[in-house]
Amino acid sequence: MQTNQRIDGQRLWSTLMAMAEIGATPRGGVKRLTLTEIDRQGRERFAEWCQALGLTMRVDAIGNMFARREGRDPNRPPVLMGSHLDSQPSGGKFDGALGVIAGLEVMRSLNDLNIVTEAPIELVNWTDEEGSRFGHSLMGSGTWAGIFPLEKTYSLTDAEGVRVDTALDAIGYRGTEPAAPFAADAYFELHIEQGPILEREGRQIGIVTGAQAQVWYDARIEGQDSHAGTTPPSTRRDALLATARVVELVDRIMRSRGEDGRGTVGWLQVSPNSRNVVPGETRFSVEFRHPDFAQAQAMAAEFEAEAAALVAASGCAWHLTELFRLDAQPFDADCVGLVEAAASRLGLSARRIVSGAGHDAVYVARHIPTAMIFTPCKDGLSHNEAESIEPEEAEAGCQVLFQAVLARANRVLPG
Structure with missing residues (x-):
């Protein structure tokens, strides 16, 4: 790596492993569901590390944590970096945590090198990126x-009926700062790719130019519970059979778009879920993604028409609720350029890439110039306890983050 200003890769890895101890699972992953006691422990350890560096911590009304390192000019808007510490129920060590801990290593390295940046720098731990507890990702x-009104977010409940505001209070992380955008110069987020492209091509860095368009639904199929042994085919209204046909439709629509299309049914409930009862109701999720918003829209339109016909032909009732429809989100060209320049200067193999997953950066980019950095992950596997990256991959991504953030924080302002 062609620079004298180096982060400490061994320290980065040790800190990643220390965070992975919190919520560790027997199969080598983590379970840090948002706003639980385990999440509180992760937040507390993160806060302790930040305070040891002399960073000033503030927490907003939804629990987002901001750790600030002052710059030479306190009036300049800060450069932000970060990600999230919450996980899936059977998540990996690196999804989200890499971006937060790499940001911490950037702060440590700035201190080690006695670097005073022109602009302040803030490290962010966003609350509930995963959406695995309250059903609302990027919360x-x-x-x-401003995508979700605060009071509406507070009213969301988990499977046990616990509200978000109650959960925040229970772990002591309903902060006093407004949960609202503030003046900031830029935002950078380091993340594992969560896909196979970088590893497959032997690239060390993904220069993320933006995120895919998405359309998400909640679906319900209403049939009729009946005895599995006495109900003949002619009178069955099998909700699960109708669901299977819809799932196949989602897959077919996805594959018709080649390698760019995405279509997934990732959550399914069957009722009454009894061995000898024809299922009378199902509830499930449906989502479509594509780099081109027009294609995502077309996939959704095709699905809505054909799914309704399939369910009707099965003798069941179809209920579909659209949750959201997001246009593709491009990232800021100047910030993307800083990432690309850093990778080139460091002699790292890199390529431009569109994010297939949603990240906090997607919503931040609506208010602040934003860019993301991807590192490879083994077999493209994520949201899985076997999720894995190599120490040198983490180090390379963190070094690019360091260079990009430093360049942005020290840039000469127009005029």
């Missing part, structure tokens, strides 16, 4: 960005 960044 913290989305509330901050």
Whole structure:
């Protein structure tokens, strides 16, 4: 790596492993569901590390944490970096945590090198990126960005009926700062790719130019519970059979778009879920993604028409609720350029890439110039306890983050 200003890769890895101890699972992953006691422990350890560096911590009304390192000019808007510490129920060590801990290493390295940046720098831990407890991904960044009204977010409940505001109070992280955008110069987020492209091509860095368009639904199929042994085919209204046909439709629509299309049914409930009862109701999720918003729209339109016909032909009732429809989100050209320049200067193999996953950066980009950095992950596997990256991959991504953030914080302002 062609620079004398180096982060400490061994320290970065050790800190990643220390965070992975919190919520560690027997199969080598983590379970840090948002706003739980385990999440509180992760937040507390993160806060302790930040305070040891002399950073000033503030927490907003949705629990987003901002750790600030002052710059030479306190009046300049800060450069932000960060990600999230919450996980899926059977998540990996690096999804989200890499971006937060790499940001911490950037702060440590700035201190080690006695670098005073012109602009302040803030490290962010966004609340509930995963959405695995309250069913609303990107909750913290989305509330901050004004996508979700704060009171509506507070009213969301988990499977046990616990509200978000109650959960925040229970762990002591309903902050006093407004959960709202503030003046900031830029935002950078380091993340594992969560896909196979970088590893497959032997690239060390993904220069993320933006995120895919998405359309998400909640679906319900209403049939009729009946005895599995006495109900003949002619009178069955099998909700699960109708669901299977819809799932196949989602897959077919996805594959018709080649390698760019995405279509997934990732969550399914069957009722009454009894061995000898024809299922009378199902509830499930449906989502489509594509780099081109027009294609995502077309996939959704095709699905809506054909799914309704399939369910009707099965003798069941179809209920579809659209949750959201997001246009593709481009990232800021200047910030993307800083990432690309850093990778080139460091001699790292890199390529431009569109994010297939949603990240906090997608909502932040609506208010602040934003860019993302990807590192490879083994077999493209994520949202899985076997999720894995190599120490040198983490170091390379963190070094690019360091260079890009430093360049942005020290840039000469127009005029």
